[in-house]
Structures are given as structure tokens and as C-alpha cells.
Amino acid sequence: xxxxxxxxxxxxxxxxxxxxxxxxxxxxxxxxxxxxxxxxxxxxxxxxxxxxxxxxxxxxxxxxxxxxxxxxxxxxxxxxxxxxxxxxxxxxxxxxxxxxxxxxxxxxxxxxxxxxxxxxxxxxxxxxxxxxxxxxxxxxxxxxxxxxxxxxxxxxxxxxxxxxxxxxxxxxxxxxxxxxxxxxxxxx
Amino acid sequence: xxxxxxxxxxxxxxxxxxxxxxxxxxxxxxxxxxxxxxxxxxxxxxxxxxxxxxxxxxxxxxxxxxxxxxxxxxxxxxxxxxxxxxxxxxxxxxxxxxxxxxxxxxxxxxxxxxxxxxxxxxxxxxxxxxxxxxxxxxxxxxxxxxxxxxxxxxxxxxxxxxxxxxxxxxxxxxxxxxxxxxxxxxxx
Numbered sequence: 001x002x003x004x005x006x007x008x009x010x011x012x013x014x015x016x017x018x019x020x021x022x023x024x025x026x027x028x029x030x031x032x033x034x035x036x037x038x039x040x041x042x043x044x045x046x047x048x049x050x051x052x053x054x055x056x057x058x059x060x061x062x063x064x065x066x067x068x069x070x071x072x073x074x075x076x077x078x079x080x081x082x083x084x085x086x087x088x089x090x091x092x093x094x095x096x097x098x099x100x101x102x103x104x105x106x107x108x109x110x111x112x113x114x115x116x117x118x119x120x121x122x123x124x125x126x127x128x129x130x131x132x133x134x135x136x137x138x139x140x141x142x143x144x145x146x147x148x149x150x151x152x153x154x155x156x157x158x159x160x161x162x163x164x165x166x167x168x169x170x171x172x173x174x175x176x177x178x179x180x181x182x183x184x185x186x187x188x
Numbered sequence: 189x190x191x192x193x194x195x196x197x198x199x200x201x202x203x204x205x206x207x208x209x210x211x212x213x214x215x216x217x218x219x220x221x222x223x224x225x226x227x228x229x230x231x232x233x234x235x236x237x238x239x240x241x242x243x244x245x246x247x248x249x250x251x252x253x254x255x256x257x258x259x260x261x262x263x264x265x266x267x268x269x270x271x272x273x274x275x276x277x278x279x280x281x282x283x284x285x286x287x288x289x290x291x292x293x294x295x296x297x298x299x300x301x302x303x304x305x306x307x308x309x310x311x312x313x314x315x316x317x318x319x320x321x322x323x324x325x326x327x328x329x330x331x332x333x334x335x336x337x338x339x340x341x342x343x344x345x346x347x348x349x350x351x352x353x354x355x356x357x358x359x360x361x362x363x364x365x366x367x368x369x370x371x372x373x374x375x376x
Contacts, residue, residue: 020314078375114360141365145372175328184333184369185361185373187266 011037016054017100020107025067025114032185042172055104055114058097059121063128065090068133079138083150084178086103087157093097098170102162153177197235198293199225204242208295213239213302243292243302246285247309251316253278258320271317271338271364275345279358286358290350314339341365344372 005011014035023122030051034044048054057172069086077085094101130140130147138146157177161170193199201223207216218239222232236242257274265273282289296302318328318335326334345365347360 070362077272078370080375098210116304116308120304121309123205141344141348142372145365145369148340149337150342151373152333152340154330156336160329177280177333179334180329181337182373183270184266184330185370186336187268 005039008037008039008086009092012039012044012047013054013100013148017103018109020055021103025107025111026179039151040060044108052114052117055108056121059125062090062094063121063125065093066125066130067132070129071135073136079146080149080178080182081134083146084153086129086173087150087154087174088171091174094170095171098161105162120153122155132175142173149181153181193227193231194227195260196225196227196231200227200232201237201242201288204239205291207245213299215296240302240305243296244305244309247313249316250278250282251309251313253281254313255320259319259323261324267330267334268337268370270324270368271334272341274317274364275342275362276359279362283357286349293350296357303347310339310343313342321368329338341369348369 002161012033016033017029019033028051030044031041033054034041035052037044042124048057066086069089072083073082073085108118126147129150130143133143133146134140153174154177157170157174160177161173200221204216204221207221207224217238218232219229220364221239222229225232226292236245254274257277258270261270261273299340314335317338318331321334322328341362342365345358345362348365349356349361
């Protein structure tokens with residue numbers, strides 16, 4: 001018998017982040033997350049494959065948004081600007097989640113296995129961006145370089161955005177970081 | 189009783205690469221690598237902590253060379269060029285090892301655990317480069333951006349260099365990739 005639970009995914013995520021922070025990611029079980037959220041394990045597994053996925057389901061959505069935005073971009077702008085605009089548009093959905101992102105980041109950074117997973121997700125995202133650019137007719141090495149440079153911008157912007165002293169929307173921080181990267185690349 | 193074995197490290201590395209390729213990394217034991225090299229397990233452990241380290245001891249040496257080159261760079265050039273020159277100078281030691289690098293790459297790419305390890309090494313290298321730049325007085329975000337851009341260049345250059353159709357020295361491929369990145373970042 002399946003009962004619909006309002007915002008079950010959000011409640012599970014919040015419960016997981018609380019428990020991971022309090023007791024350490026390795027010590028927490030799915031049963032405990034479900035109980036803490038007032039839900040069943042069965043409900044947990046309707047939303048997440050395992051306890052790690054609670055921290056990484058957003059990466060897949062982010063990648064989908066970025067790849068779609070690159071595919072939908074107008075003709076004309078150079079590849080790195082297409083990537084920058086796609087990152088910005090995908091970032092808009094994240095501003096409402098800044099507090100969650102901040103808590104998640106602290107948990108990921110405290111755990112080597114999770115840090116590895118994060119690096120893999122970023123490498124996968126870079127490959128997907130390069131593919132999307134090739135799909136628009138951008139040749140290599142420009143496609144790979146614009147993708148890797150975009151990931152560099154995203155990493156640094158994200159780190160700044162989750163740090164406590166930045167209160168701007170993520171898209172704004174991304175745009176600024178892209179401008180900074182261009183300045184770094186243009187220095188002679 | 190320890191007997192000195194000529195070029196034990198190189199023989200162990202070559203034996204490991206052969207066995208990993210033939211039978212798959214997961215299937216090979218340290219005892220087999222040592223036997224294949226005509227050496228003892230004890231000798232193996234004088235050079236490598238475990239069978240994975242055979243594939244990654246070079247990363248530590250590379251990082252040390254790059255960080256030293258950044259520290260020794262003359263005053264004046266912008267951060268990204270300092271990073272580029274350091275990558276080039278560290279790359280020179282690798283040209284004699286191109287065939288080994290090519291074989292190693294195929295093994296790493298065939299194994300998810302090894303691919304993860306490679307990503308971690310690159311992330312560690314990026315952090316070390318950013319630190320070395322800060323040590324020269326380069327402020328953030330320029331230090332982080334130049335480091336991440338440098339890693340992007342290195343990844344792409346290395347991938348080109350180990351591919352079969354590129355016969356140039358790695359340093360030349362790195363220089364070309366840095367020029368390409370600057371062009372990608374300058375497009376309007």
C-alpha cells in the first residue's frame with residue numbers, strides 16, 4: 001500500500017543532511033534517515049537508490065539542464081559564452097537551495113569517498129558539455145577546452161557561492177568568474 | 189639479505205603494465221608482478237606501496253616538478269603563463285616515457301577505480317598549483333582560475349599526446365593547447 005507523502009523527497013533530503021552532519025555520513029543508515037523524516041524505508045527507495053544518491057541526484061538534473069541549454073542556445077556566440085550562459089541558466093534553480101547546497105558541501109568535503117564521487121560527476125559533466133558543443137558543430141580542441149574551462153569556472157564560482165561571505169545569485173557569481181577567467185587568459 | 193637489482197623499479201613497472209593489460213588490473217597480484225619481473229615481492233615493496241602505486245608514483249613526481257618550477261619562475265609573466273611554463277618543463281621528463289604513458293593510460297581508462305584515482309590526483313595537482321601561485325603573491329580568484337585552466341590544458345594536451353596520431357614532445361602539445369585555450373577565451 002503506497003501512501004502519497006507531501007514533499008517526501010525534500011523531507012528525506014533534509015533529514016539525511018541533518019544526520020550526516022551530526023553523526024558523519026558513514027554512520028547513518030537509510031532506515032534512520034527515513035525514520036528521522038517520519039517516512040518509511042520503502043518511501044526512501046522510491047526517491048533514491050541509496051544514501052549517497054541523496055547528495056548527488058541534483059548533479060544529474062544540473063547536467064540535463066546545462067546540456068539542454070547548450071542545445072537550445074542561439075547561433076552566433078563563441079563556445080565559451082554558450083557554456084557560460086548554459087551554466088548561468090542552470091544555476092537559477094539552485095538559488096532557492098543555497099542553504100542546502102552549503103550543508104551538502106560541508107558533508108561532501110569531509111568524506112574522501114564523497115569527494116571522489118563529486119570529481120567524477122564534474123568530469124562526466126565536462127564530457128557531456130564537450131559532446132553538446134560538438135553537437136552544435138564546434139570542433140575539437142575548442143569543444144573540449146571550452147567545456148573544461150566552463151567546469152573550472154563552475155567549480156570556482158560554486159565554491160565562492162557556498163562560502164559564507166557571498167550573498168549573490170549563483171548565476172551572477174558564475175558570470176563574474178567567467179569574466180575573471182577571460183582576464184587571466186588575456187594577461188600578457 | 190638485500191641484493192641490489194639493476195633498474196628494479198623500471199622492470200617492476202614494465203611487468204605490471206604487461207600483466208594489467210593482458211589479464212586486467214583487478215586480476216593481477218603483487219607476487220605475480222614480482223615474478224614476471226624476475227624479482228621478489230620484498231623488492232616490489234621497496235619501490236611501491238601496492239599494485240596501484242605502480243601506476244601513480246609518477247603523479248607525485250610530476251606535481252613536485254611543477255610546484256618547484258612555479259616557485260623558481262622569474263617575476264613578471266602573468267600567472268597562466270607561469271603555470272604553462274611549469275607544465276612544459278615538467279613534461280620534458282615524460283617524453284622518454286611516451287610508450288609507457290600510452291600503455292598506462294589504456295589501463296587506467298579501463299578501470300573505474302583507477303579513473304577515480306586519476307581525477308583525485310589531478311584535483312590535488314590543481315590545488316598544489318593554486319597554492320604555489322599564492323606563494324608568489326598571486327591573489328584569488330586569479331590563482332585558482334590559472335591553476336584550474338592549467339589543469340584543463342594539461343588534461344587535454346596529455347590526452348592528445350598519448351593518442352596515436354601525435355608525435356610531438358608533450359611540452360609542444362601543452363604550449364599549443366594553452367594557445368588554443370587563450371583563443372577560446374578571447375573569442376567574442
